[in-house]
Amino acid sequence: MKMRGHDRINTVLPDELILEIFSQLGSKSSRDACSLVCKRWLDLERLSRDTVRIGASNNPDALIKLLGRRFVNVRNVYFDERLSISLDGHFGRRRRGDPSAPSSQKPHHATEKSVSEDGEIDSYCLSDAGLTAVGEGFTKLEKLSLIWCSNVTNAGVKYLASKCSSLRSLDLQGCYVGDVGLAAVGECCKQLEDLNLRFCEGLTDAGLIELAVLCGRTLKSLGVAACAKITDVSLEAVGSHCRFLETLSLDSEFINNKGVLAVAKGCRSLKVLKLQCIIVTDEALQAVGVFCSSLEVLALYSFQRFTDMSLCAIGKGCKRLKNLTLSDCYFLSDKGLEAVAAGCSELKHLEVNGCHNIGTSGLEFVGRSCPRLSELALLYCQKIGNYALSEVGRGCKYLQALHLVDCSSIGDEAICSIAVGCRNLKKLHIRRCYEVGNKGIIAIGENCKFLSELSLQFCDRVGDEALIAVGRGCPLQHLNVSGCHQIGDAGIIAIARGCPQLSYLDVSVLQNLGDMAMAELGEGCPLLKDIVISHCRQITDVGLAHLVKKCALLESCHMVYCPSITTAGVATVISSCISIKKVLVEKWKVSQRTKRRAGSIISYLCVDL
Structure with a gap:
């Protein structure tokens, strides 16, 4: 920027252009790097920052005040106190001689508190004082997420709402906020569009009804x-006042047909419906099919009181349906799935999980009737056989992702059909499908030239021959062959030589894998970021050293129960990988020197009791 005391660029660059540069930068690290050019760029970057994310940290209330002064144009604030994150630098650290100041030596979870030496209780959760700081510091706030902020009360939410009238999205998941706070949001935030009340145990019908009345036109x-x-009474208010509601996610043991019926009849613009309501019956789902013709996403979990009649109504009335999830719906059969396939030809995503009465014929119909299907997940589907996937292979040429878990009747014949018919396949995840072997995976390697993710967990008939074919034909970035005990050095070497873009590798529980494969991975896969080698008995410190020597981007390494890896090997990983963020290893393999050097990134399989 400067040369011999002369600023040759800054003098001709207007603020607007620099702000535009910052707006085009995708990552926080890139923005931070550019802000170091000079003080002017730092100030402009702060002006352009519109999003702040905060995990559980020491003294979050004071942190918010600091951020509010520095970033005045922030519109999106995300708190998630499930994440333990301590602050670097002086802020939040315990000063010498000041025992009441918060310490950053130990990260605290959302519900933890510590008692200082003078008896004062220091909270590590966001409180009403922090919410007050949010309201005063971020007056342009549009989106606020308070996940598991257990110290926030009605008073804090009420004050925030009074200051942030432009709020459009509010996530109160896990907060103990009651009706008074929610009513204040409805009264002050007339532009509210998105509201998440998951696990808000202090709420009753009164609060949600008042919000529905006040924000019904925008929600x-x-x-x-x-x-x-929260009962059917609340949903009746939603159905009456929230005419433009597009998304409803409902998980309740107390909601009955009455509430879902009210929403179906009143919210004709509904596009996304996710229900886990065990006492809702066919009557409610049939109403969805009749009244919600714009529905695009439907997810039904743990339904025990509705039958194929519901899916027949959905297939008949919801012609725009693109995404269907059926999980643990025990009374559904092939007839219901056939009805959806016949009526919803635009279906792109289908997940069938634990629906034990759905078999081969239902999925065959999907293959024949839904040519736009791009993602298929079959989990714990024991009755679905090879011929079903053969029909999918013939009819769904745009399929890009296939997930199979514990499907005991699906084998090589099905995978070969997918390989030949679905050549745009990018993701193939198979777990515990014991009939899948080399033949099917070789066909994938020979035909699916866009495959970037392959997972074959505990498919014990897959061996080196399959991976050699995949290495020759597929540009893999993600590979998981955990538990495939027939795979050894030859298969992983083929991947190392054929897949230079590989960034994730899980080879845990491969007893025949040794140092030669590790050396080849180091040479051939410089972009590797995450590796799991746990339970690999033949990998030693030598192989590990070859791996980390060339894989400069490595961020995580899991290596528990590797008897040939010693304290020296662990130290080699820590000292060689400048980007390392997590090492999982047995505690006794970590020397005191390694602990001092990188204690914060080391995780242990077992801890002292």
Whole structure:
């Protein structure tokens, strides 16, 4: 920027252009790097920052005040106190001689508190004082997420709402906020579109009804889960006042047909419906099919009181349906799936999980009737056989992702059909499908030239021959062959030589894998970021050293129960990988020197009791 005391660029670059540069940078690290050019760029970057994300940290209330002064144009604030994150630098550290100041030596979870030496309780959770700072510091706030912020109360939410009238999205998941706070949001935030009330145990019908009345014209998305005092009465208010609601996610043991019927009849613009309501019956789902013709996404979990009649109504009335998830719906059969396939030809995503009465014929019909299918997941589907996937292979040439878990009747014949018919396949995840072997995976390697993710967990008939074919034909970035005990050095060497873009590798529990494969991975896969080699008995410190010597981008390494890897090997990983963020290893293999050098990134399989 400067040369011999002369600023040759800054003098001719207007602020607007620099702000545009910052707006085009995708990652926080890139923005931070550019802000170091000079003080002017730092100030402009702060002006351009519109999003702040905060995990559980020491003294979050004070942190918010600091961020509010520095980033005045922030519109999106995300708190998630499930994440333990301590602050670097002086802020939040315990000063000498000041025992009441918060310490950053130990990360605290959302519900933890510590007692200082003078008896004062220091909270590590965001409180009402922090929410007050949010309201005063981020007056342009549009999106606020408060996940598991257990110290926030009605008073804090009420004050925030009064200051942030432009709020459009509010996530209160796991907060103990009651009706008074929610009513204040409805009264002050007239532009509210998105509201998440999952695990808000303090709410009753009164609060949600008042919000529905006040924000009914703008509310587009609502999520409710584990709120025992929210009943059908609330949903009737939503159906009456929230005419433009597009997304409803509902998980409740207390909601009955009456509430779902009210939403189906009143919210004709509904596009996304996710239900886990065990006492809802066919009557409610049939109403969805009749009244919600714009429905695009439907997810039904753990339904025990509805039958194929519901899916027949969905297939008949919801012609725009693109995404269907059926999980643990025990009374559904092939007839219901056939009805959806026949009526919803635009279906792109289908997941069938634990629906034990759905078999081969239902999925055959999907293959014949849904040519736009791009993702298929079959989990714990014991009755679905090879011929079903053969029909998918013939009819769904745009399929890009296939997930199979514990499908005991699916084998090589099915995988070969997918390989030949679905040549655009990018993701293939198979777990515990014991009939899948070399033949099917070789066909994948020979035909699916865009495959970037392959997972073959505990498919014990797959061996080196299959991986050699994949290495020759597929540009893999993600490979998981955990538990495939027939795979050894030859297969992984083929991947190392044929897949230079590989960034994730799990070879855990491969007893025949040794140092030669590790050396080849180091030479051939310089972009490797994550590796799991746990339970690999033949890998030694020598192989590990060859791997980390060339894989400069390595960020995580899991290596528990590797008897030939010693304290020296662990130290080699720590010292050689400048980007390393996590090492999982037995505690006794970590020397005191390694602990001092990188204690924060080391995780142990077992801890002292």
